[in-house]
Amino acid sequence: MGRKSNGNPEKALNFLTPHQKWGIHSTYSDNLLMLTLSRGGPIVWMSETDAKDLGIEDNDWIEVFNSNGALTARAVVSQRVPAGMTMMYHAQERIVNLPGSEITQQRGGIHNSVTRITPKPTHMIGGYAQLAYGFNYYGTVGSNRDEFVVVRKMKNINWLDGEGNDQVQESVK
Template sequence: GFLVLNEKAGLTSPLYSSRPYREFERQFYLARPYDTVSGRQQFYIDHEVFQRLGATLPTARESLAQAKYPLQLYSPHTRWGIHSTWRSNKYMLRQQRGVPTAWMNPEEARRRRITDGDRVRVYSDIGEFQAMAKIAPGVRPGTLMTDHAWEPQQFRGRKGLNAPIAGLLSPLELAGKWGHLQFGAVWDGNQLAHETTVDVEKVNA
C-alpha cells in the first residue's frame, strides 16, 4: 500500500483516499476564488508587459529556429526516472541503453549514413553534445529527440543536452504584481521550449 505522511499536503486540496490528487476543492467545492484578478480561470491578461508584447491572449508565434539547421530538437520526459532522479541508477540504466541517446527518424539517419548505436554529434551555433543514435520510426522527419535530465557526467566532456540551446527566457515570465502573476518561492521562469534547431553527424572514433 501507500504511506500517507501528511493528509493536508495535497496541491489543491487535502489528500483523500477516494478523490483525485488535483481536484481543486477550494474552487469547486468551497467556492473560493482563484488568485487571478477576476477570481476565475481566465485567459485574457491586461498587464502592461503582455499588452506591449501583443500577448494579452494566448497567441501562436513564428518559430525562432534557425533555418540553416534542419532538425527541430525536442526533449521529452524520460521513461526511466522522474526528472534527474534515478537517471544514473544502475538498475534503471539496465532498462535502457545506459547512455544518453539521440532519437532519429530512419530517413534522416539514412541521409547522414547513421545507423542505430552509432555515436553522433548534435550541434548548433551555440554548442554541441554527443550521444548514441537511436533509430525510431515514431520520430517525425525533421526532428531529433533526446530524453531530458541526463546527468552532465553521463555526456562526453560533460557537454549535455542544453549545450546547443540558447535558453531564452520569455519577458512575460518577468511580469508581476497582477493577480496570480506574483514572484514566490517556487517561481520558475520557463524557457522558450523547443525553439532550437540542430544538425547531427556521425562521430568517427
C-alpha cells in the same frame, strides 16, 4: 554547415526535448536500477530516413550542435520519429558513457547545451521570487526550448581520459 567539419554529412533537424521516461523525479537516470531500463548514457532519437541520409546506424555516436552549443550522444534510429526531427529526453545525466565533442573538445553536453529559453520580461522585475534568475538556468518548461540543430556522425571518439593522453578512436562503419 558545421563550425568544424569532420568530413561526415550534416543535416539541419528540429530538436525536441520531451520529458524522459527513464527518470523518476529526483532519482538520476544513471544509477544501477535505472540503467537496467535504458541503454545507459545520453541518446538522441532520429528517423530512419534522416539516419540513412547521414550514414548513421543505430547506436552510432553522433554530435548535435547549433550556435548555442554542442552535445554528443548515441543515436537511436527508429520508425517512431518522423523525418526532419530529432528528440532527446531531458535530464539525461552526463556522468557515464560520454565522449568529448569534436567541436568543443569538452565532455559532451546535455539537452540544454543546444537549447535556449525565452524569458518572460516580468520575471526580471525585482521583488519577486526570481531573485536568482539567470539566462539558461531558470526559465520556461522544456516544451518551449525546441530548436533547430545540425546533426552529424562523429568521426573520432575522444574519451578525454587524462591530461595530454586522451584516447581517440576512429568511428567504424
